[in-house]
Amino acid sequence: MTQTAQKTADIRFRVELKNKPIVIYKVRSSDDTQDYNVTVVRGKVNNCDCKSYKPCYHMRDVQAHEDERALETAQMAADRKHIEELVDDGDPFFAPRLCRDAFCDEFGIYE
């Protein structure tokens, strides 16, 4: 590691604004004295309120974080669609199972 090693943004949390396509990331400054706000509009990093020349490393890392999230969300949507198709096709794996008591009632088994 050298003095010129790339910094990594210390992302603290992510806030989604209700009813707006805007996300705000709180990122800790590298000297751990303040938080910066990085705004993301429709999945694209828009700005950062630190004093560095833009795009700063906060913006770069937040964009990477957003891209990863978008990918995960897309993967989850694809998985859900796949499972829903299996259920619609009547895959026995998803057939409802009776709990033990209901099973006993259903088949008149009394102990």
Ligand SMILES: [Zn+2]
């Ligand atoms: Zn910044």
